Amino acid sequence: MERRKATVHVGNLAPSVTESLLYNAFIPFGEIISVALHRKEKAVDRSYAFVEFDEPEDAKEAMENMNYSILCDRCIRVSPANFALSAEETAVPDIAMLHPESADFQTFKSTSTPTS
Numbered sequence: 001m002e003r004r005k006a007t008v009h010v011g012n013l014a015p016s017v018t019e020s021l022l023y024n025a026f027i028p029f030g031e032i033i034s035v036a037l038h039r040k041e042k043a044v045d046r047s048y049a050f051v052e053f054d055e056p057e058d059a060k061e062a063m064e065n066m067n068y069s070i071l072c073d074r075c076i077r078v079s080p081a082n083f084a085l086s087a088e089e090t091a092v093p094d095i096a097m098l099h100p101e102s103a104d105f106q107t108f109k110s111t112s113t114p115t116s
Contacts (some may be wrong), residue, residue: 005056006033007081008063012038013047014072025071026051030058050081 010022019035026032031054040046053059059080067078 005052005080006054006059007052007083008059008064009077009079009081010049010051011077011079013049013076014074014075015045015047016072017040017047017049019049021072022049023050026053026062026066029053029062029065030055 010105016087017037019037022035022037023032026035033052033054035051037049038047051059051062053062063078063080066113068075069078070076
């Protein structure tokens with residue numbers, strides 16, 4: 001979970017941006033663990049990157065200072081990385097699998113009664 005808090009998404013990157021350039025642009029804010037540049041093959045305007053910092057505070061400082069800054073003649077967007085949660089992190093009991101007469105099912109029933 002900490003990794004998520006220390007990673008920023010960098011969007012609206014120019015085609016000329018490299019991982020090395022991103023590293024040098026973001027290193028003033030703290031120790032960088034990794035830089036991952038992603039390009040869409042058919043849409044060079046859709047380039048983005050993830051910059052992972054060692055500390056969440058460094059990622060926050062990078063967002064505050066680099067969001068809407070100019071990099072290679074483009075106004076970049078820097079925001080918290082939005083990773084998809086794993087199935088374990090989002091798991092809830094499957095209510096449909098519970099038998100209506102089981103004790104577990106009863107806890108999911110509405111306890112309110114209609115008023116007249």
